[in-house]
Amino acid sequence: MPKILTISELTHDLKEVLENIFQEVWVEGEVSNLRSPGSGHSYFSLKDAQSTLRCVLFRNAAARLKCALADGMHVVASGRIGVYGRDGQYQLYVDTLQPKGTGALQMAFEQLKVRLAQEGLFDEARKKPLPFLPETIGVVTSPTGAVIRDILQVLERRFPRARVVINPVRVQGEGSAEEIARAVEEFNAWGQPDVIILARGGGSLEDLWSFNEERVARAIAASGIPVVSAVGHETDYTIADFVADKRAPTPSAAAEMVMPVETELRERIDQLVKHLWRSLVDVVPQQSQHIDDLCEEMRRALQNRFEAKKLEVDGFCRELEALNPLAILRRGYSVTMAEDGRTAIRRTDQLKTGDRLKTRLAKGEFLSRVEEVIA
Known part of the structure; x- marks a missing residue:
């Protein structure tokens, strides 16, 4: 009698067979039915003209993507084939994924550029002017190589007494973006530099990628100290260039930009x-x-x-002279008073026969006696 399997047993056997055979596969297709719940995992399908393959991109793998997934994107993905026990369907557990055609880095660059521009991080209104004559210049770059030598030589030639503080970082490779961002933050915490130069020599898009990371862009935008981005050659543009307060085409040009010539x-x-x-x-x-x-x-x-x-x-x-009593006397009038000189005689009823009177003239005075009072 043949062995009868349960659905779970059959699914388990198929899972073991598929996962042992298809431990690493590369597939190409168009993204559809994309779902990205709050867990950070992404669920989608890859399809071509005839077939559809369910895919799972777990959070850790998704964090390594240089660009965001979207329906309709044509991608190349690698991973292992497994079977989801509950549905009994096989699916691809994605480890790496990149767009086909336009490179993943270029697409990531364009996506981040658009998003940060919409947030206003590139607006000229928020950018700070450079100090006219900085006392201290902070430089974030590799401590070795031609870049730092060029910057120091230019500064020495233009203003020999310039004070330069170098915060050494890796400018390429894993973890370099975190070092660059942290160096900018450390300079701000210290508060000493009057201006910061971010510098790196030229290279490919991959070589310059640390300066395209969102972590670096936000550290520059949050800096209270003006930042000059001098990454790559004149034709190279990075996200750091757009966010920085000033962009210099080369590291040497950045040194010339921040420091005037002493003799001039x-x-x-x-x-x-x-x-x-x-x-x-x-x-x-x-x-x-x-x-x-x-x-x-x-x-x-x-x-x-x-x-x-x-x-x-x-x-x-x-006016006072007109009111002066003496002025009246000078016009021919006189003032008669009792003999004591205190009581002015204005009416006859003040007099009686025999009273002695004193009369004041314009010049001098005389005494008289009343002989008869005529009412």
Whole structure:
């Protein structure tokens, strides 16, 4: 009698056979039915004109992708064939995956460039100006090679007393992007450099890839210190170039960009001093004349003010004189008072025969006696 297998037993046997035979396969197809739940795993199918293959991309493998998956993308994937026990279907457990045609790195570059641009990381409005004369220059690059020598030679030639602090990093290979980003963050935590240069020599897209990593881009964008990106040759562009406050075509050009020439500065200062002196020679006489004119205007204004006040005082004096009792006497009038000189006589009922009176004239006074009171 033939052996009767359960569905689970048959599925298990098929799983062992397939996984032993197809431990590493490479397939090509179009991505469809892509699902990326919160677990970080991705589930999709690869299809061609006749067939469809279910695929699983676990989170660890997905983190190594240089570009994001999307339906309709034509890719080449490698991995092992296995059987998902619950459904009894075979599927490809993907280890590596890259777009076919346009390289994975180029596609990743374009995707990240678009995403960061939409976030505003490339906007000129958020970029900081470079200091005119930095006291300290921070350099993030490899401590060996021509790049750092070129930067130091240019700085020494342009401004010999420039202070340069190097934060050595790997500029290529596994873990280099983390080192570059961390170096920028360390300079910001220290707070000493007035400007930071990110530098690397030329190379292929793969060689320069550390400067296309999102980790580096966000460290540059978060930097409170201005950053100059000088990666590769003049024709090379990286994500770091777009995010940085300034982009230099070469490391040597970056050194020239951040530091002026000392001798040119001195010549400029001398020219400014001479120009200032000439201006003073021309301006002082003119200003002296202007001061004289102002003084004369002030003297005339004070004289006019004095004359006006004098006329005003004279008017007050005339008014007071008009009210002065003595002025009335000078016009022929007199004032009669009792003999004590304190009581003015205004009515006849104040008098009686025999009273002695004192009369004040404009000049002098005299005493008299009342002989008769006429009512």
